[in-house]
Amino acid sequence: MPLYREQGVVLRTHKLGEADRIVTFLTRGRGLLRAVxxxxxxxxxxxxxxxxxFMVADxxxxxxxxxxxxxxxxxxxAYGPAISAxxxxxxxxxxxxxxxxxxxxGDPTPALYTLLVGALRTLAAAKIPAELVRDGYLLRAMSHAGWTPGFGDCVRCGAAGPHTAVAVQLGGVVCADCRPPGSPRLDAGAITLLQALLAGDWDTALAASERERGQAAGITAAYTQWHLERGLRSFSTPRL
Structure with a gap:
């Protein structure tokens, strides 16, 4: 059919000519869509x-x-104005x-679309700190893609947790015997925060300290970029 209907989140836009734009959408039924x-x-x-x-449209x-x-x-x-402000x-x-x-x-992933819409809605509402919404989304999005991080037992040998060393290249926390050289050790509260973000437990996440949030954010960024096999431009944006 030449004409069709779809639901989509606007991911980015590019200028085309004097008055047009090319818009990249994440859609519910077609995956990525680039349209004029x-x-x-x-x-x-x-x-x-x-x-x-950040707008969601029919x-x-x-x-x-x-x-x-x-x-x-x-x-x-209409999440764009609140997020961009x-x-x-x-x-x-x-x-x-x-x-x-x-x-x-690749193939359409309706679950990824639904997850992004919910995260943008939460971000626009501004009731939860932006970095927590971001990190919660990133961890759950990676999980939907098949890279679920492990923050309980050792991801290499299965030794019962809790553990505080994290090896992003192995997929999560590791015990002392499996810890690769140079792997960071986090506060126990940061591991609890990572577990809460992955589960969508906002009450626990909001109780975390600034130090714990910073440690969790660093691991989340490293984990995401490791599995995407390239850096995210958004993480290198300088603070104004």
């Missing part, structure tokens, strides 16, 4: 604001030979959508 949105950069555009990063598209064309967009989740939320959201784009290459 014509005229959206004009002030008279009826749906340009609905196709900004789309009507027309199939093309190389790129499809967005012919209609109705807002399902705060620098920390923007940085967190950028890391989330960049990771989603990397993980979505």
């Amino acid at each position: 949105a014509k005229g959206v950069r004009r002030t008279s555009s009826k749906f340009g604001a609905r196709l900004e990063p 789309l009507q598209c027309f199939e093309g030979r190389t790129l499809d064309t967005v012919t209609q967009a109705e807002t399902l989740g 705060d620098y920390e939320r923007y940085r967190a959201g950028s890391a989330m959508v960049e990771t989603a784009e990397r993980l979505a290459e």
Whole structure:
């Protein structure tokens, strides 16, 4: 069918010509979708604001030979303005959508779409610190992709935890016998925080100290980038 409907999260946009944009979506049923949105950069555009990063939209598209064309967009989740208005939320959201784009290459993954929409909704609500929302999303997204980290028993030999040394290249915590040289040791509370983020236990996550959050964030970033096999631009964005 030349015309079809789909639900999608706007991951990023690129300018095309004087008035158009190429929009990259993570969709529920088609996975990654890159489509042209014509005229959206004009002030008279009826749906340009609905196709900004972090927005969730119900789309009507027309199939093309190389790129499809967005012919209609109705807002399902207006998360873009709230996320973009705060620098920390923007940085967190950028890391989330960049990771989603990397993980979505291949077959459609409805669970990844649902996870991203929920995380953006939580991020926009601003009731939970942005770095916790980001790290919780990243850990669960990696788990959906088949790389579930282990923060209980030793991921190498199975020795019962708790353990505080983490080897991202092995997939999680390791015992003293299995610990590779140079593997960092975390506070016990940071391991508890990583477990809470993976489980979506926000009450436990919110009780963590700043030091524990910092340690968990470092492990989450390293774990994500190790399995993606390349760095995330969003993590290297300088603080304003």
